[in-house]
Amino acid sequence: MTAPARFSLNQQTVRQWSLPELAAGCAAAGVRRVGLWRGPVREYGAEAAARLVRDAGLTVSSLCRGGFLTAADPAGRAAALADNRAAVEEAATLGTGTLVLVAGGLPPGSRDLPGARERVADALAELGPYAAGCGVRLAIEPLHPMYASDRCVVSTLRQALDLAERFPADQVGVVVDTYHLWWDDTVAGQLVRAGEGGRIAAFQLADWVTPLPEGVLLGRGQLGDGCVDLRWFHERAGAAGYRGPEEVEIFQPGLWARDGAAVLAEVLDRYERYVLGIPAVTGK
């Protein structure tokens, strides 16, 4: 059994699986790439996790996530930088060249979005050379504007590229995630820009479904269940020169309540139909 070559399973899609279950489940399904998260990796031990996935024939497409770089106070800022250096080292240990960064939200009581965005740039200036020295690229992920206050002050692909382009392309890239960007009618042009500059460091997929749940964190849709033209993103990123992993990352309790192997099989089927555009097998 073999999954499409560029397909990657982000472990949050099957949060019910431990790391060993993830490695075994992916191997059984012919999946060759996984996106990992720092929490479970640190719990298991980064070295041990690296061995585990390597022994299962897997490569790590990205590590999620560093970032949260908007603190205005010196202590908070120093702690964030130290934590991000540790994240860079964990990424290097796992053998992935991509560390996903979520910028962080506004500090409590602040209304200064431009100031917060500038502090992110300052942090990238400190972290970029260190990351590149470890063979890791920082990948800024623009998050949907509904997270702008409490999670990520970088809301569009243009903003992410404006930030990234202040630094060498081997230090800072961007994440293209369909869930966050689908609504934006400027995204086609920004994908071209990102491709031309060699800035697409990661590509993630989830669908948009409503109603959104309280807190709006865990409402992502299975591929094909929502209104995002996933194939359009796949084709536009490809036309812009992106040939890297396509990671499916769906935060959804409905998927976590099911058997992990069944979820992975469904994700693979949906990926082929809605992302690659391969018709469903008749009678399936």
Added chain:
Amino acid sequence: MTAPARFSLNQQTVRQWSLPELAAGCAAAGVRRVGLWRGPVREYGAEAAARLVRDAGLTVSSLCRGGFLTAADPAGRAAALADNRAAVEEAATLGTGTLVLVAGGLPPGSRDLPGARERVADALAELGPYAAGCGVRLAIEPLHPMYASDRCVVSTLRQALDLAERFPADQVGVVVDTYHLWWDDTVAGQLVRAGEGGRIAAFQLADWVTPLPEGVLLGRGQLGDGCVDLRWFHERAGAAGYRGPEEVEIFQPGLWARDGAAVLAEVLDRYERYVLGIPAVTGK
């Protein structure tokens, strides 16, 4: 008792009030402008509502709302156009020159955002001349991108202006609502553009607070409780030449559970402090 001259109370902020209570409550507080909604106006009768507010010394800053113009089927489209003509007539009856339009979301099963946006433009071409003939301007309201799939395919001020500028300025304008636009770092330039073209048809205020509630409709914040720099919007709109009403429109069950007059007094206090920048009275 007199409220600031440009202040307007959108009736959704005090949904607990009937129309007569709204008229009396505003008169008692020295408020001279109200924003009305079609549902309560139709229930009361548009003619009677017009008399009621006029007799209380109030003018109507805007009527919310028409729109929902994205239906792809001929019957749905015809029904939407008829409903919007009725809304135009209700606005004219109320003596307001501004009918707020919410574009509408994607039809069920559709992934075609550009197509839906184009159908909105087609509808404006039909409705604009009729509205202008009634002395009413259609005011396109860009809604936060979190509503792009199910409520409004127009998500940014730039998109709203791109649409409006296809038509004469007396037919189609835009709504500037801080709740929907605060996160967008291109909004300063778009406010200048909107002002230069004479396109700012309405200005609405609410604050952004988290966590968002399920469905994300009723989570707006009282002025000053969130992270929006309301005064910045007030000043930028003013610098762009806007001198019209500033309508406070907060959908929040917490406000509806309280005494309407107390809510209005709080809104007025917050408006003075956080929008106009008048310091709070000492000891208050």
